[in-house]
Structures are given as structure tokens and as C-alpha cells.
Amino acid sequence: MEEVVVDGEDEEEMIAALYDKAGTEALRHRIAAEESSTITHRAWDPRNIDESEELECDLRAYSLLQYLGLDWPCLSFDIIPDDLGGGRTTFPHSLVLVCGSQAESTNKNALNLIRLSDLGAVKLDDDEEDDDDRVMEDDEEEEEDDEREPIVERCFFDHPGCVNRVAASAERGVVATWSEDGHVRVFDFRETASAYCQHGISRRPNGRILTSSRVLGGGNTISGYALAWSSLARNKLATGNDSGSLSIFHVDTANVPVLSFATDKSLEDIAWSPTETSVLVTVGCDQSIRVFDDRHSNGPMLTRPNAHTNDINALSWNSAVSYLLATAGDDGFLQIWDLRAFGTHAAPVGTFNYHQKPITALQWDPHDEAALICSSEDHSITHWDLAVEDDDTDQTTADATLAGLPPQLLFVHQGLHYPKDVKHHPQIPNLVISSDYNGLSVYIPALAGKERATD
Template identity: 35%
Template sequence: MGEFEDPWEDEYETESEEEVIEEENEDNEGDAMDIEETEVLQVYLPGQELQKDEVLEADQSAYEMLHSMNVRWPCLSFDILLDNLGEDRKMYPATAYIVAGTQADKPKNNELIIMKMSQLHKTQNDDDSNDSDKESDDSDSEKLDEDPILEEKSLKHYGGVNRVRVTPQKDLQIAATWADTGKVHIWDLKPIIKALDTRGYIISQKSSKPIYTIESHSIEGFAMDWSGTVPGRLITGDMHTHIYLTTKAQSNFTADRIPFVGHSSSVEDLQWSPTEKNVFASASADQTVRIWDTRNKKKDALCVKAHDTDVNVITWNRKVDYLLASGSDDGVISIWDLRTFVNKGTKPSPVANFKWHSAPITSIEWHPTEESVLGVSGADDQISIWDLSVEHDPEEDSDKIIGKSGVEVPPQLLFVHQGQNDIKELHWHPQIPGCMISTAASGFNIFKTVSI
């Protein structure tokens, strides 16, 4: 499947928001003719053009953990598997399980890949290694003297995988894949995970195939979400505006043949309400965000024109159930208070708007435990992390950060992660606070910043 890169052998370029152009020349003694001018440390803003001889260097001290992984085929989508290693894990080395789907050269070469990433060590930076006051035992525990370990099991998947989603219930361990063939496959991952954790365990031929295939759609799609309140309930949306509900009764799945009708263009994303079992939201290329009740398929309950271009992604806040965030094709991020959607005669306005990304928003997700923190990825090869609880203080205008191009850094912007090409999707790890995983055409990153 892939392999981890050694962070001490490879150079990372443009990995964080704060970058340095050159290190200060520390050799300031001797003849005056040998004294070189000290370079000023500058903040690099994404999109700025580098001048001649300017080089970006990643600030490793900005990361608590940072690992990258190459893959055989790009993965447009992945999801994080809940495990039994404990909640709120902060110790290192860390372990994470994910499931991803490939975009191979031929339909028959695609795979659904279940990966176990272990021995994920804390990042060692120069400040740690030069601290002579540390005990040797503590220092040894921080060093990257062991390479990360990647174990994987793959299942054949005919057709490219547009999106992968895993049930949020830990005991189910069921995944759904949106194939570019127009079908949605449902997989039981329990035997696969057992094979990763148990030496010598053999996956049966039956376990290598989907346990159910949804054939309600007549064309491919990307939108899909499992319910967090009703186990086994799945909604899927396609490029022909149709949204279908699939339900699970005991061990059997049943797919509806009657779609939810309302959108006038492709359904791009779907999100279940975190509290209401019959309510979900949809985002579409028709520039709207709609709220639905599963008991009425003929008409949405609420609708708002959310953006001036396609609405690519949405995320429903798990801690504040009236907050929804959306990202559009023009790079705009909007935060919505769903309580303002009530009156159909009025057009609600977002409670916050941000235009930082210079290309379409490709993924967006609220932090699972910090209600004001949001992760966003864009086609401009950036991942931005926001804290919406930070407010602008007019009295501190003198402290504003302005880049060379005149772009002001919003006070809510905590961090910018770079180094991947063509970023497609990101997720916060629900059991490792502050840990984020992202997939791109260039592979996977798993990292944790010191700012979260």
C-alpha cells in the first residue's frame, strides 16, 4: 500500500504557516569584512511568490507530531476507524486505524484498504535535543529512533472509490463506499481489523466481499453519511440530484427506491443531525444548503442559498447542534446558525464568512470535542485550522499580521499546514485530541500541531 517517510532524511517544504527564509548567521566574530548581514525572520503566507534564492524551511517546533506516507494509488477519500485503545489518548507513540479507497488506473485495480499506523512518535526538534537539563530516559523516549509501522489489508473494489464513510458506532465497524460505477457498497470490517491485530488470522472469501450493495442510484455520486443516532442508517446522494435512505434491521439492509426530491443539481455532501434522528442536511452544486426530515421525501423542510458557487462540503457541529459550516467552489467558508433558517420569507445570513483559500474548498470538519475549532482543506494545497471563538479587537490593529502581498491573516486562523499536493479530504481523530489525518494525490499526512 505505502510506506512512511523518515522525517529526518527528507526535507519538508511549506509544512506550516510560520516559515523561515534563512537562519541567522551566528558567526559574528572576526574581521569586519567577514560579518554577514543577519536575515530577518519573516512569516510566509501561502500564495506569496518566492524571490530569487529564497527557500522555505518547515518549523518542526510547530508540530507535536508529523508523519507522511506514500501510496501506490491516490485516495480521494478515507475515514478513521474507532478502536479499543482508549479515549482521549495523549501518550506517544500513537496508533491509528483508517480505511481508504483508491483511484487506480483501471477499475479492476482498485482496492479498499484498511491500515494500521503504529509507532507514531512525537516530533523531535532541536530545542528538545539541545536541552541538557532533561533526564536521559525522558530524552530517549522523545527520540525518533524507531520508524513508524504501517500494516495493511486490502479488499478488491471494482471501480474507483469516490468516498468512504465508517459507522460512528464503535461496535459496528461497517464501512460504505461510493463507487464511480454508480453503486454504493457496504462492508463488514470486523474480520479485516481482526486480521490486522491477530497474527496468522486468515480472511475468508466471504469477508472479502460487500455484505450489501445499494443499486438505487442511476449515476455515481460523492455525498454519503452514517447516522450517529440510529445505527445502520445511511443516506447517499448522487449527481442527478437524488438522495436515498438505506436502513438496517438486525443484520439486513434495505435501500429505498423513492428519493428525496428538491435539489436542482448534483448533491455534493450530506450530514446527519447530531441530535435529531430524522433530520439531515444536504449541500449541492445548485448553491443551496437544505434541511430534510426523513418522513417527507417530497420537499425539504428548510432551504437557504448558501454561496454564489457550488457548495462542495458541509459539517454539522457535534457540540453545538445549531451550527453548520459550509465550503464552496470559490474558496469561501461560511458558518450558519440553523435557528435563523426558521422563517422561509427571510434570507438568513451566515454568522461568519472567511475567504482565505484561493481555490475550491475540498473538505471541512468541526473538531470532535472543541466546539469552536474547525479544520478546512482547499485545492490550493492548504489545510487551515480555525478557532472561531477568537474575536477581532479593534484596539489591537497594530498587531495585525500582513504578508508581502497585503493579505491580512484573520485572527481566527490558528494554523496553516502545507506540503501535500491536491488535498482531497481531512478528518480529526476522535480518540487522539488534536490529531488530524489528511489525504492528497501525494499521499497521507498524520499530524498534531502544538496550537491545538
């Protein structure tokens, strides 16, 4: 065998080439481990932003992020479940919404039915990606799917006056609205909603659609915001107006309330019990939480006065843990109540003081019994995980505590302009929709410990 002689430099090059592929990856991980061991973690408080500062969105914080501009600001919206089933984590996503409007002229207001489809995962540039986030495309078809633009389909129904609140019933296409003209209306567009919720339809109704609506409440012309369908009793609707009147309707049988209660000040929100067909809770501008049973017409069964220091704007009843209630209001406080020990002198089991301005909406996560979201006039949406303990020894939790942040604060979505409503999608875990003066925001946070949706 002929012996090949190489000099020292050539030998070093050959060895480097031989071990390049195997060694580079190991070296990268070793360097990363050494760097992480020397990193000093610091929690950043997004509330301490100077007016001259401008935030830039870091797309690495999201699995999905889309914005949809609307003709007019939207104070309220609701989600209409589609035919694609629940527990969806695979991109692209699609969803159906019904949205109100706050137009400059009364005759320009509308109730909008919107379908968003082909909502793909956030695509990062090379310099934005972490090594663990880099995904190699196996074929051209997958790459084309990732680059598809979202599809927006929309039709609308005329609505007299600004839409204060929208509530979609369990019967798809039956939607109630509170109008600034003082009337509660029930719209029935089941055929159109069915077309928007079915997958694979090539052509759906669009533009202006003529439809009639029923006005509830007789001669009442006092505007309101509190509006909620029972999830257990078909076509059972509760409304609350600015004078403090609570009314309960059986929409399929009558246009007048079957029961009414009077409270002291404006009612801002209503929530029905997830387990009892006759029980509901109200909050309002007198800072009180009231529990009603519509089988009894002599007033609330339980009242907690002065539950907040200012108007209470929002509440949410936990559907998985039926004794937990969340409330929030103008004082910026989020409070959690245990209904097993509720009454005049009940104390909240959790109080979280983060928002610097009024909280406008909140909702428990239907996929996680310990999680909830809040929208606030401080231009942000906050995500909370109440399963985190104050004395948790996790490094991130400890850093947040030292920075004066509640350890239960999981994620902050910013860059909004006075958000008014926020909801979890009931069929797509971790997907959140919010409305503000500029339109709609649809996103999935890329949270550690939460399963990231897959392509």
C-alpha cells in the first residue's frame, strides 16, 4: 500500500473537516450551556415605560399573531363555534366571530359576521429564531402552506345605534345585542352562520344582508352593557341596564321579561352558573357582587357590598371549578372569590394589583382551570396562572417577585389601543382574541410549559 505523507497543516485541516459536523453541534450546546450559567436574569416591568419610548414586537413571543383592521371600533364581540371540533393545535387555524361597531353615525352601525381562515404560525427570520425553533421544511408543499396569507370573509347586518355588547347563544346564529338606543335585540341568521362555520365551502354570503331582529323589553329605552345567555337553559337571556334593572327573558316564548330585579346603580356584567340553571351573578357601579336565583323574586340571595373600591366592570365564572368567581373593575384589581364561603363579609381568596388603569374584560380559560385573561385601558392584555404559588422557588418566578411583579402574571400582550373585550377560543387552546379601537388582535403566546401548536 502506498503511503501518503501530508504535512502538519494539511493534517490539521483533514481532522477539522472530519470532525466538523459531529463537533460543531456539541460545541454549540457546550457554549450555550456555559453562557446560560453566567446569565443574570432580570424581570422587565412593562408598566415603567417612558412616553418617549416605543416598543417593538418580538415575534419569538408568539406562535400566532395577526391583526385585523375594522371600519369602526368594536366594543364587544363573541365567538361562534365552527364544525372543525375542539382541541385544535395544528396550523393553519380558522375561526368565526360576530362583532359590533361604534360608528360615528348611528345609521352606519352594523353587526359583523367574520370568518378568518388560513391563520398560519409566526414565521421568524433567521436572526430572530432560536436554535431550538429552527424547523427544516421537508417539501415545497409545507413551505407554501406556511406562506399563505390569511383569508377574511365578512358579511354584515344593519344595527340601530352603537353596539354596546354582543352575546352569541349556544344556538348557532342566534345573537343578542345591547344597543345605545336602549334596546336589546335578538338577531337570527342561522343559515348564514352555518355557511360561515362549515369547512370546505367555496362561496359564502358576503356584504350587506337584510335580516330582521326582535326587540326585547317592551318600552324600556335605557341603555345597558350587561348581557349573558345561560349555557344550560336554552334561549334563556339575562340583561342589565344603566339604571340597575336586571331582567331575565325566555327568548323563544316572549319578548317581555319573565322576571325583573332592581338594584341601586348600573349593572356592568352578568354571569350564569355553569352548574345551576337558575343561578346568576351580577356586578356593577355600586361595587357590589350579587348572587340571584331566578326561582325567587324577592331579590338577591347573597350580596357582597364594597367588593372593589370602584366600579366593577367584569366578572367570569369558572366553568371547571364552579365555586370560583373572578371580578375586576376601575380600580385595576383582579380578585378571585370562593363561592363556598361567600357573603356580606367574604374576603377574596386572591387579589392581584398589576393594571394601572381600569380592567375592561376578563375570562377564565376553558382549557385550563387555573388560568385567565384580562384586558385593560392601559393598552394591554394580561395572562394569569393562579396555580403559581407566591413562594415558588422557580428562578423566573423569583425574578418577577423581586421586580415587584405578581408571580402569577404569565404573559403581557401590548401594543393595543384601549382594548375593550377579550376571549379565549373555546375550540383552539391558547388562542386569544381581543378587540380595541383599531380592530381585532388574534394571537397564541409561545409560553414555556404550554404545549406549542405544531405546523
